[in-house]
Amino acid sequence: MLEEIVIENLGVIRSARVPLGPGLTVITGETGAGKTMVLTGLGLLMGGKADPATVRPGAATAVVEGRIRVVDRPAVARRVDDAGGEVDDDGTVVVLRTVAAEGRSRAHLGGRSVPQGVLAELADDLVTVHGQSDQLRLRTASRQREALDAFAGPEHRALLDRYRAAWVERSALQAEIDDLTARAGERAREAELLRLGLAEVERVDPQPGEDAELTALVARLGNVEELRVAAQLAHDAIAGDDATEQQENAVASVDRARRALESAAPTDPALARFAERLAEVGYVLADVATEISGYVEDLAADPAGLETSHARLAELGTLTRSYGQTIDDVLAWASDAGLRLLDLDDGGERLRAATERRDALDAELGSVGAAVTASRERAGAELAAAVTDELRGLAMSGASLVVDVAVADEPGPWGADTVTFSLAPHPGAPPRPLGKGASGGELSRVMLAIEVALATSAVAAEGSGTPLPTFVFDEVDAGVGGKAAVEVGRRLGALARRAQVVVVTHLAQVAAFADDQLVVTKSSPDGTDGDGDGDASSPVTVTGVRKVTGEDRVRELARMLSGQEDSDAALRHAHELLESSVVGR
Numbered sequence: 001m002l003e004e005i006v007i008e009n010l011g012v013i014r015s016a017r018v019p020l021g022p023g024l025t026v027i028t029g030e031t032g033a034g035k036t037m038v039l040t041g042l043g044l045l046m047g048g049k050a051d052p053a054t055v056r057p058g059a060a061t062a063v064v065e066g067r068i069r070v071v072d073r074p075a076v077a078r079r080v081d082d083a084g085g086e087v088d089d090d091g092t093v094v095v096l097r098t099v100a101a102e103g104r105s106r107a108h109l110g111g112r113s114v115p116q117g118v119l120a121e122l123a124d125d126l127v128t129v130h131g132q133s134d135q136l137r138l139r140t141a142s143r144q145r146e147a148l149d150a151f152a153g154p155e156h157r158a159l160l161d162r163y164r165a166a167w168v169e170r171s172a173l174q175a176e177i178d179d180l181t182a183r184a185g186e187r188a189r190e191a192e193l194l195r196l197g198l199a200e201v202e203r204v205d206p207q208p209g210e211d212a213e214l215t216a217l218v219a220r221l222g223n224v225e226e227l228r229v230a231a232q233l234a235h236d237a238i239a240g241d242d243a244t245e246q247q248e249n250a251v252a253s254v255d256r257a258r259r260a261l262e263s264a265a266p267t268d269p270a271l272a273r274f275a276e277r278l279a280e281v282g283y284v285l286a287d288v289a290t291e292i293s294g295y296v297e298d299l300a301a302d303p304a305g306l307e308t309s310h311a312r313l314a315e316l317g318t319l320t321r322s323y324g325q326t327i328d329d330v331l332a333w334a335s336d337a338g339l340r341l342l343d344l345d346d347g348g349e350r351l352r353a354a355t356e357r358r359d360a361l362d363a364e365l366g367s368v369g370a371a372v373t374a375s376r377e378r379a380g381a382e383l384a385a386a387v388t389d390e391l392r393g394l395a396m397s398g399a400s401l402v403v404d405v406a407v408a409d410e411p412g413p414w415g416a417d418t419v420t421f422s423l424a425p426h427p428g429a430p431p432r433p434l435g436k437g438a439s440g441g442e443l444s445r446v447m448l449a450i451e452v453a454l455a456t457s458a459v460a461a462e463g464s465g466t467p468l469p470t471f472v473f474d475e476v477d478a479g480v481g482g483k484a485a486v487e488v489g490r491r492l493g494a495l496a497r498r499a500q501v502v503v504v505t506h507l508a509q510v511a512a513f514a515d516d517q518l519v520v521t522k523s524s525p526d527g528t529d530g531d532g533d534g535d536a537s538s539p540v541t542v543t544g545v546r547k548v549t550g551e552d553r554v555r556e557l558a559r560m561l562s563g564q565e566d567s568d569a570a571l572r573h574a575h576e577l578l579e580s581s582v583v584g585r
Contacts, residue, residue: 001020001022001068001069001470001500002020002042002066002067002068002069002126002127002470002500002502003019003020003021003067003068003069003092004017004018004019004020004066004067005017005018005020005038005041005042005045005064005065005066006018006063006064006065006066007037007038007041007062007063007064008059008062008063008064009055009056009059009061009062009063010037010040010041010054010055010056010062010063010064010099011034011037011040011054011056012034012037012056012522013034013037013038013041013056014056015544016034016038016520016544016545017544017545018038018518018545019516019518019547020500020502020516021500021515021516022500022515023496023497023500023501023514023515023516024492024493024495024496024501024503024513024514024515024516025500025501025502025503025514025515025516025517025518026502026503026504026505026510026511026514026516026517026518027502027503027504027505027518027519027520027545028504028505028506028511028517028518028519028520028556028560029519029520029521029522030520030522031506034520034522035504035520036474036475036504037054038504038520038545039129039472039474039504040054041064041066042064042066042127042129042472043129044064044097044099044105045064045066045095045097045119046119046120046122046123046126046127047107047116047117047118047119047120047121047122047123048120050097050099050105050116051099052099052100052101052102052103054099055099055100055101059101060100060101061098061099061100061101062098062099062101063096063097063098063099064096064097064098064099065094065095065096065097066094066095066096067092067093067094067095068092068093068095068126069091069092070087070091070092070093071087071090071091071092072091073125073126075125076093076122076125076126077093079118079121079122080093080109080110080122083109083110083112083114083118084110084112084114085108085109085110085111085112085114086110086111086112087110093109093110094108094110094111095107095108095109095119095122096108096109097119107119109122125469126469126470127469127470127472128455128458128469128470128471128472129472129474130451130454130455130471130472130473130474139433139434141418141419141420142414144419144420144421144434145414145417145418145419147421147450147454148376148379148380148383148403148405148419149376149379149414150454150457150458151379151382151383151453151454151457152375152376152378152379153379153457155375156372156375156376156379159368159371159372159375160372160414160415162368163365163368163369163372163413163415164413164414166361166364166365166368167365167411167412167413168413169361170358170361170362170365173354173357173358173361174358176350176354177351177354177355177358180350180351180354181351187344188344190340190344191341191344191345194337194340194341194344195341197322197323197333197334197337198334198337198338198341200318200319200322201319201323201330201331201334204315204316204318204319206316206319206327206330206331207327208327208328208331209327209328210312210316210327211313211316211320211326211327212326212327214309214312214313214316215313217305217309218306218309218310218313221302221305221306221309222306224299224302227299228296228299231292231295231296231299232296234292235289235292235293235296236249237249237250238250238251238285238288238289238292239251239285239286239289250285251282251285251286251289254278254281254282254285255282257278258275258278258279258282261274261275261278262275365411369411369415369416372415372416372417373405373415373416373417376405376415376417376419377405380403380404380405380419381403383401383403383450383453383457384400384401384402384403386453386456386457387401387446387449387450387453388400388401390448390449390452390453390491391445391446391449393487393490393491394445394448394449394480394484394487394488395445395482395483395484395487396425396445396446396484398425398426398427399423399424399425399426399446400423400424400427400431401421401422401423401424401446401449401450402421402422402423402424402431403419403420403421403422404419404420404422404431405417405418405419406418406420420433421433421434421450422434423446434446445480445484445488448480448488448491451473452491452492452495455471455495455499456495468498468499468500469499470499470500470501470502471495471499471500471501471502472501472502472503473492473501473502473503473504473505474504475504475505475506480507481507481509482509485507485509485510486509486580488507488509488510489507489509489510489511489512489513489581490513490581492510492513493513493514493581496515506560507560508557508558508560508561508574508577509577511556511557511560512557512574512577512578512580512581513581516547517547517548517549517553517556518545518546518547518548519545519546519547519548519556520545521544521545521546553578554571554574554575554578555571555574557573557574557577557578558570558571558573558574561573561574561577
């Protein structure tokens, strides 16, 4: 349940606190005072889209804060906890939304910053809004179908969810079947090319890194004499036998230097360390000389081996030119090609399996779709009876609603039906689609009757032990007056006995049935009551929302009736409305 909404710098509202209690709360006030902005603030709290244009001129940021009781809604409390927010000790959670004039908006839930979408998720369980725009939306076939599905109850919606899931799977399968069928020739050509390539790789049988090893071997065999001369010169310089006293080899020179240091080491121990290091250098030089000598002995010309290596490299080159820069790349291609070939060869089996599953889903869609149609037909008859009954109490006793469920030209994820709401204005008159042949007042009453029927069905579906959402009605009584207006108030009051209901209204007949009446007031900068239109550029500012009781409420009802709150006739009429509303309950 919504407990309060605090608004700052939103539209014409500078600052307002809106307390909301159980039962029926009506919000009234002069045209342009900002009543609808209260619902705009509620929409922001429920994750609605933020519009920087709604920020009050001259203000940097608009702020809307709401307190919601969730102690009886464990699912909502868990979602708050999942988002990182906290529920207060009294079982309420604070929701905050800020909208910057520069365009950025932020949302907070239970003291934690959250994405706007989290608030929208909570709204599904907390609030149901019925507004003036619904009168336009319910004129379309798709919206009428959605309204009927909502009225039909949870079992019907579960059936519809089953149909929708089968439809989505069937659509995906059909796309796969179309792709496999359309690309059958292309897939066959691709498979043949892959087979040829894999056969060539299998014939050559390359080994990992083979191309690099052969390249090194060819370079060695092709330069045997040059390598032998270089290695021999290096060996002679390190440990050759042809050295003289004037030009000795490196091993001899290092050995002579070591002996010189060792002879002087008794005089200075530092020289002994140098001698040790030279001894290590001598060992290393001797080892290198031995290895070079072995290299020279093993180095021999091999014309046949060179020719064989060149031929193998040429054979490997046919692969690297087609399937990769190196043999390792070729082997990786072969691995991927093998997997792709398996997938291509499996295309026929996949096509058969997909076709069989699609046919099974077609059968399921047929049976479930028939069940959805039957459920809609039953719900359509019930909705038509409920709305027609409501219309009798709204001064349209001869009118009746007709809900027609017919076969659609093409089925869709919503089923195989098209739903049409039609109005028969009096007995014997042919039903006509909503919005055609009805006056504005009649259309408003029909729409209100539908909304009340939908809301009542939601109450019945939830059951007495489950908390219901808050129902918000935004001037759905537009175009209604007189006795019909009294009946509108009576029905909203009856609904409020089972759920929290918030209504924005201009009708005193509706307001009289409220448990609480809130008046949105506006004043000019000089402190006098404003009489402007209250648009965003006007100097009129809303100073707050006040709850009226007793004589203040009588005066407000009188103002709503005649525009003159001090008129004796209007005051008497206001008293009568309040008294009759109590009796009517």
